[in-house]
Amino acid sequence: MNNMKRSIRRIFWLLALCFFLLLGYLGKLTLVDRQTISGNAYNTRLRYGDDTIRRGEIMDRDGEVIARSIPADGSGYNREYPRSRMAAHITGYSSVGKTGVEAAENFELMTLHNELFQRLGGILKKDELIGNSVKLTVDMDIQSAAGNLLGSAKGAVVVMEPSTGRVLALQAYPDFDPNKVAAQWENLKDHEDSPLLNRGTQGIYPPGSTFKTVTALAGIEYLPDWQTFTVECTGEAVFEDKIIHCYKNRAHGLVDMKGAMEGSCNCYFAALAQKIGAGKLAKTMERVGMKESCGFELAYTPNTVLLDSDSTESELVETAIGQGRTGVTPLYMAMLASAIANEGLMMRPYIVDHVVYPDGGMGKTTVPKKLTQICTPEEAAILKEMMVGVVENGTGGAASVSGVTVAGKTGTAENATGNDHSWFIGFAPAEEPKVAIAVLLENANDGNASAIAGKVLRAALEEMGE
Amino acid sequence: MFDLLLMLSRYVFLFYIVLFLWQGIVYIAYEQGGYLGSPYRAISIQRSLIVLMHVTAFLILAYNRETHLFGMQPLVFGAVSFVFLLAAVALLDRFYYEGCPLVWTGMLFLMDLSLIMLQRLSPALAQRQLLWMGIGLAGMLVLPFFFRLIPRFEVFEWAYIILCYGLLICTRFFGVEKGGSTNWLAFGPESFRITFQPSEIAKFLFIFYLASVFRKRLNWRSFFTTGILSAGLVLLLVLQKDLGGALIFFMTYMVMLYIATSNELLFLLGMGAASGAAMLAYKLFSHVRVRVAAWQNPWADIDFGGYQIVNALFAITTWGVFGSGLTKGMPKSIPVVESDMIFAAVCEEFGAAFGAGVIAIFIMLLYRGVRIALDCGRRYYAILAAGVTAMLSFQAFLILGGSIKLIPLTGVTLPFVSYGGSSVLVSLMMMGLLQWVCVYCEQHNRQEIEQEPILNGAEGGGFDE
Numbered sequence: 055m056n057n058m059k060r061s062i063r064r065i066f067w068l069l070a071l072c073f074f075l076l077l078g079y080l081g082k083l084t085l086v087d088r089q090t091i092s093g094n095a096y097n098t099r100l101r102y103g104d105d106t107i108r109r110g111e112i113m114d115r116d117g118e119v120i121a122r123s124i125p126a127d128g129s130g131y132n133r134e135y136p137r138s139r140m141a142a143h144i145t146g147y148s149s150v151g152k153t154g155v156e157a158a159e160n161f162e163l164m165t166l167h168n169e170l171f172q173r174l175g176g177i178l179k180k181d182e183l184i185g186n187s188v189k190l191t192v193d194m195d196i197q198s199a200a201g202n203l204l205g206s207a208k209g210a211v212v213v214m215e216p217s218t219g220r221v222l223a224l225q226a227y228p229d230f231d232p233n234k235v236a237a238q239w240e241n242l243k244d245h246e247d248s249p250l251l252n253r254g255t256q257g258i259y260p261p262g263s264t265f266k267t268v269t270a271l272a273g274i275e276y277l278p279d280w281q282t283f284t285v286e287c288t289g290e291a292v293f294e295d296k297i298i299h300c301y302k303n304r305a306h307g308l309v310d311m312k313g314a315m316e317g318s319c320n321c322y323f324a325a326l327a328q329k330i331g332a333g334k335l336a337k338t339m340e341r342v343g344m345k346e347s348c349g350f351e352l353a354y355t356p357n358t359v360l361l362d363s364d365s366t367e368s369e370l371v372e373t374a375i376g377q378g379r380t381g382v383t384p385l386y387m388a389m390l391a392s393a394i395a396n397e398g399l400m401m402r403p404y405i406v407d408h409v410v411y412p413d414g415g416m417g418k419t420t421v422p423k424k425l426t427q428i429c430t431p432e433e434a435a436i437l438k439e440m441m442v443g444v445v446e447n448g449t450g451g452a453a454s455v456s457g458v459t460v461a462g463k464t465g466t467a468e469n470a471t472g473n474d475h476s477w478f479i480g481f482a483p484a485e486e487p488k489v490a491i492a493v494l495l496e497n498a499n500d501g502n503a504s505a506i507a508g509k510v511l512r513a514a515l516e517e518m519g520e
Numbered sequence: 521m522f523d524l525l526l527m528l529s530r531y532v533f534l535f536y537i538v539l540f541l542w543q544g545i546v547y548i549a550y551e552q553g554g555y556l557g558s559p560y561r562a563i564s565i566q567r568s569l570i571v572l573m574h575v576t577a578f579l580i581l582a583y584n585r586e587t588h589l590f591g592m593q594p595l596v597f598g599a600v601s602f603v604f605l606l607a608a609v610a611l612l613d614r615f616y617y618e619g620c621p622l623v624w625t626g627m628l629f630l631m632d633l634s635l636i637m638l639q640r641l642s643p644a645l646a647q648r649q650l651l652w653m654g655i656g657l658a659g660m661l662v663l664p665f666f667f668r669l670i671p672r673f674e675v676f677e678w679a680y681i682i683l684c685y686g687l688l689i690c691t692r693f694f695g696v697e698k699g700g701s702t703n704w705l706a707f708g709p710e711s712f713r714i715t716f717q718p719s720e721i722a723k724f725l726f727i728f729y730l731a732s733v734f735r736k737r738l739n740w741r742s743f744f745t746t747g748i749l750s751a752g753l754v755l756l757l758v759l760q761k762d763l764g765g766a767l768i769f770f771m772t773y774m775v776m777l778y779i780a781t782s783n784e785l786l787f788l789l790g791m792g793a794a795s796g797a798a799m800l801a802y803k804l805f806s807h808v809r810v811r812v813a814a815w816q817n818p819w820a821d822i823d824f825g826g827y828q829i830v831n832a833l834f835a836i837t838t839w840g841v842f843g844s845g846l847t848k849g850m851p852k853s854i855p856v857v858e859s860d861m862i863f864a865a866v867c868e869e870f871g872a873a874f875g876a877g878v879i880a881i882f883i884m885l886l887y888r889g890v891r892i893a894l895d896c897g898r899r900y901y902a903i904l905a906a907g908v909t910a911m912l913s914f915q916a917f918l919i920l921g922g923s924i925k926l927i928p929l930t931g932v933t934l935p936f937v938s939y940g941g942s943s944v945l946v947s948l949m950m951m952g953l954l955q956w957v958c959v960y961c962e963q964h965n966r967q968e969i970e971q972e973p974i975l976n977g978a979e980g981g982g983f984d985e
Contacts, residue, residue, distance in 0.1 A: 062779055062893050065906065069886055069917070070886065072917045073917060076917065077880075081876070083924060092837040098834075099849070100838065177523065
């Protein structure tokens with residue numbers, strides 16, 4: 055009988071534990087996960103309140119309003135985007151579903167701060183019910199500079215602050231007018247240029263020679279004699295069943311790593327990768343965060359990373375020079391440049407700085423977060439020095455800014471869709487980096503990504519008080 | 521103005537449930553020797569709180585925003601159910617004089633919540649639910665007479681299990697499909713069709729069967745027979761795609777076996793076997809895989825498999841701790857909200873804090889049930905009480921956990937709250953049984969009837985050997 059009572063007690067504790075788990079999980083749902091879950095674009099409950107609550111505003115870093123709600127004739131509100139196309143891929147739209155910040159911050163934009171008082175005021179004084187606003191990290195001056203420079207060339211520009219991961223500009227073309235998405239929906243959704251796709255975060259491209267920064271890093275890490283490792287470049291080299299050419303078959307002569315980086319010598323980096331081996335290069339690719347999900351607020355596509363220790367030599371040497379099957383987003387390349395600028399520390403990119411209450415008070419603020427340490431500060435410094443060389447003596451000359459040391463790496467990526475893509479990644483000032491950038495031009499063929507990058511960098515440095 | 525009152529009503533409801541739970545603590549403290557207040561007063565406060573909640577909720581439900589008048593139907597239904605609640609309190613007190621009052625108040629609170637929520641979701645279902653509650657109440661009131669008439673109902677163990685099998689197998693021939701499982705029976709003409717789940721009745725009989733077998737000291741032979749017979753029931757339920765039911769039967773068996781034998785090894789072995797069986801079921805049945813996938817990542821398949829759970833999560837999280845206020849949410853966007861997902865609807869409109877209170881009431885009922893089992897001198901009744909408590913608690917855990925995505929969702933009802941005729945009926949009968957054990961033990965405690973477990977065959981009426 056006593057045994058039985060002990061068993062009954064144990065069963066009680068077991069079941070009670072189950073119920074306490076329920077309580078704990080319910081608490082986690084409503085206190086911790088609330089925003090992520092209910093902010094989902096599928097949540098019809100947030101759309102449900104649309105016409106009684108005035109959706110909050112979206113502002114840039116200086117407080118310029120880039121999305122707001124205007125009372126419509128009769129009841130309800132219309133959403134308006136004063137900067138129209140210029141910030142289209144940032145704000146997204148809130149009409150035929152939601153994208154961009156409109157989707158990511160849907161919850162905050164529709165949340166009433168001090169709900170009880172607002173409702174009281176709504177009844178007694180007929181005050182409006184106003185949702186929270188969000189202030190972004192984006193600077194509209196840099197954003198428009200990037201937009202104007204990009205013009206009507208397909209591509210993307212991503213500008214970041216290396217030390218924090220703040221996104222200062224996120225420009226992509228083709229774009230759309232968020233004011234007219236509903237009216238032009240049929241045309242937009244099936245358009246062959248996919249204007250609704252944010253090429254900055256969702257476009258996947260071969261990284262081309264910008265990837266050589268990663269190959270170089272692997273060399274520095276795994277080859278003790280990398281400083282004395284040289285290659286006699288004849289303009290082409292044969293590996294297994296693959297012939298690697300340098301750009302326009304130009305021979306670079308005897309080059310070391312610095313020289314190869316400046317001249318963007320494919321033969322050197324292919325030989326270097328052959329020496330490193332596929333397994334180790336794959337490890338470095340993992341360490342620089344290519345496989346990691348970056349946790350950015352807006353929709354993004356993960357990079358395509360296929361190299362592993364079983365890959366063939368052809369695959370290895372192609373990957374090493376940024377061809378082959380590797381695919382990256384411009385956002386990731388900006389993160390990579392930022393990490394090199396930030397002594398190897400890769401920060402989580404973010405675009406929403408803080409929430410602003412209707413009474414002007416400051417709500418939840420995003421805290422910069424470390425994503426991963428891609429290499430040691432010493433290794434980052436070596437890479438930086440080589441990247442300065444690229445802009446000063448090498449292929450990246452067009453990116454130079456007068457009076458400022460720019461570090462960077464150019465890229466020309468062969469691809470299946472037509473002419474080569476043009477890339478530039480870099481940061482400035484090299485001594486104390488304030489801005490990092492990635493520019494991609496689809497099917498551009500000539501190296502004008504560097505020129506755009508230089509001008510955007512100059513505009514950004516002016517804005518950042520340089 | 522009404523909107524403002526609605527907003528305030530959210531705090532009022534939360535206040536009701538918090539005070540209700542506190543009075544429960546006051547009562548339990550008194551029993552344990554502490555004194556936080558008079559236990560009689562605590563129970564009467566709890567009863568008043570149920571009445572207050574009922575009145576508040578039905579006033580909100582009856583108010584019509586457009587006409588600024590109170591609707592007739594909700595008021596009448598509110599009044600009828602109000603009378604039902606009062607009658608239930610009075611009658612239960614009378615028929616189970618020495619029963620535990622805390623169990624009654626907890627149960628009535630949940631039943632009232634059920635009526636409120638169903639009236640809000642679908643008045644027609646609320647009326648049916650009240651009808652079933654009435655039938656259940658009548659059944660509960662008859663129960664003590666029935667047990668007094670047949671004092672040694674443990675001798676019918678074979679009858680119980682045969683009936684169990686009969687009930688489960690008959691759905692294979694006469695069953696109608698509903699919600700993906702063919703475990704329903706339908707009666708009556710098309711106009712007023714009554715459908716019920718025989719497996720619910722089988723639950724009741726199954727507990728009787730197990731308690732009857734386990735009241736004796738187990739020998740290997742009876743251990744294997746019960747094991748195989750119970751496994752057969754579970755298998756039948758799995759074949760009918762009633763996974764929740766299968767889990768409940770299995771857990772009840774394990775718990776009662778453990779209580780009867782106090783053998784941890786057997787319990788762990790059983791759990792291990794169950795895990796193996798679950799893996800096998802995952803490999804064999806596609807509907808199991810669908811359920812698990814919808815649990816692991818409902819976001820990947822929002823439009824189809826994950827739709828129900830994702831909408832439940834939206835309902836729970838969107839309005840936060842205090843909820844949207846009664847009638848202000850969108851619980852109807854959750855599929856099967858009136859039975860499986862009713863907890864999500866409660867969390868949506870009354871708030872997650874209120875939902876936590878509902879869970880706490882279940883903990884209170886579990887505690888009381890276990891207390892009754894512990895205080896019971898007679899082994900057979902102790903096992904019965906423990907079995908009933910464990911089955912109801914586990915069922916509540918299954919569906920509560922399923923609707924908040926703690927565990928994969930299985931379609932079972934939340935006892936007392938979900939809509940479901942046979943479920944309400946059987947849950948009420950189980951509570952009646954539990955209370956009857958309580959009454960029986962109170963009455964016999966002085967006589968010190970301490971029946972030591974009797975060796976096999978001695979008491980079994982000759983069925984065992």
